[in-house]
Amino acid sequence: MFLTDIWYFALLSSSLKCGKMTSKMIAGEPILFLRTKTNQVVALRDICPHRGIPLSCGLLLDTGEVECCYHGWRFNQEGHCTRIPSLTKDQDFDLSRIRVRTYPCLEKSGGIWIFMGDEKNAALVPFSYxxxxxxxxPSLKLRMIFPCSVDHAVVGLMDPAHGPFIHQSWFWRNKNVLHEKQKTFEPTPLGFKMVRHAPSKNGRAYKILGPSPQTEISFMLPGVRLETISALKKTIWGLTTITPITETTSEIHHLMYWKFRGLSIFKPLIYLLAKTFLKQDQRAITLQQKGLAFNPSLLLINDADTQAKWYYKIKKGYKDARDQKIPFVNPLKSCILKWMS
Ligand code: FES
Ligand SMILES: [Fe+2]
Incomplete structure (x- = not known):
């Protein structure tokens, strides 16, 4: 279900202040995130190796160590045990034998990312999102929970054919007007991209950037979509990340970045639009669960569902490569996809 040895978006930088801890599930594992007073972000398994109580119930000390609330054992940023208060002076106990699992993490552009998998492999999988x-x-941040597996969240968000039905609105579009779309796709190291092209007719909003805007959309494993819209010297980046929380819950972050002032006047409107869109997707996904509860076999058709097929193919390819301890080689080829939407 979950890919390992890969980077996941974990949380917004702004949700972890200096000297604070927070815990959350990622891909079924409880993780404790902490930010030391020296602004270093650390991720530990949120389970005390002594008797299993969550470390997040304890304290973050000024030294950057975490003290468990149950018997006061302390762990440093590398996960090593540094203190067991119950030991007497003459009890010779090697603290270094005890370690809580740590996860590599990094912080970039307002987001904290975590490497879920074997720590030793993090260096082999460079962060490239x-x-x-x-x-x-980010200039704008949105977060939403989808009550579905990571696969359905990914497939649902990149599905090009649901737009006219799920995202109907008076100002955007209705299902009676479908246009033929034809887009060129290319493989990338961890996924594929819809190469730069002029947005379709219902992408008129992009014109606020200037004349002849161009957009490029890329998808990368495990669940990262990056849209880059540019016109003249202005660029907007839309980053959507899908992080599995459990097998049936996924967390979506949508972050938008831009550098020029002019667009900030429209920020409340952009926020409202983005939230409306994401809520429409969330509603569809929630309804879909009613049918999926019966475990039906499902259909993926060409070309509208080809990207979904690619997702499953590269996900399996990545997993196989990690199992065999060989580098992942993307099996996809460049091609043109056509659909009505
Ligand atoms: S359970 Fe954590 S110190 Fe005992
Ligand atoms: Fe959608």
Whole structure:
């Protein structure tokens, strides 16, 4: 169900203040995130190796160590045990034998990312989700929970054919007007991208950037979508990340970045639009669960569902490669997909 040895978006930087801890599930594992007073972000398994109480119930000390609330054992940022208060002076006990699992994490452009998998492999899987030019802080942030598996969240969000039905609105579009779309796709190291093209007719809103806007949309494993819209020298980046929480719950973050002032006047409107869209997707996914509860076999058709087929194919390919301890080689080929939407 969950890919391992890969980077996941974990949480917004702004939700973890200096000297604070927070815990959350990621891909079925309880993780404790802490930010030391020196602004270092650390991720530990949120289970005390002594008797299993969550470490997040304890304290974060000024030293950056976590003290368990049950018997006061302490753990440093590398996960090593540094103190067991119940030991007497003459009890010779090797504290270094005790360790809580740590996870590599990094912080970039307002988000904290975590490497779920074998720590030793993190160096083999370089972090490559954000372009160099992306601003250091998002201009807009949205978070939503979808009551579904990561697969249905990914497939639902990149599905190109549901737009006219799920995202109907008086100002955007209705289902009686379908246009033929034809887009060129290319493989990328961890996924595929819809190469730069002029947005379709119902993408008129992009014109606020200037004349002849262009957009590029890429999807990367395990569940990262990056849309780059640019016109003249202005660029907007839309980052959507899908993080599995459990097998039946996924967390969606939608972050938008831009550098130019002019757009900030429209921020409340952009926020409202983005939230409306995401809520429409959330509603469809929630309704879908009613049918999925009966475990039906499902259909994926060409070309509207080809991206979903690619997702399953590269996910399996990535998993197989990690199982065999060989580098992942993307099996996809460049091609053109056509659909009505
Ligand atoms: S359970 Fe954590 S110190 Fe005992
Ligand atoms: Fe959608």
């Amino acid at each position: 954000l372009p160099e030019a992306i601003p250091s802080k």
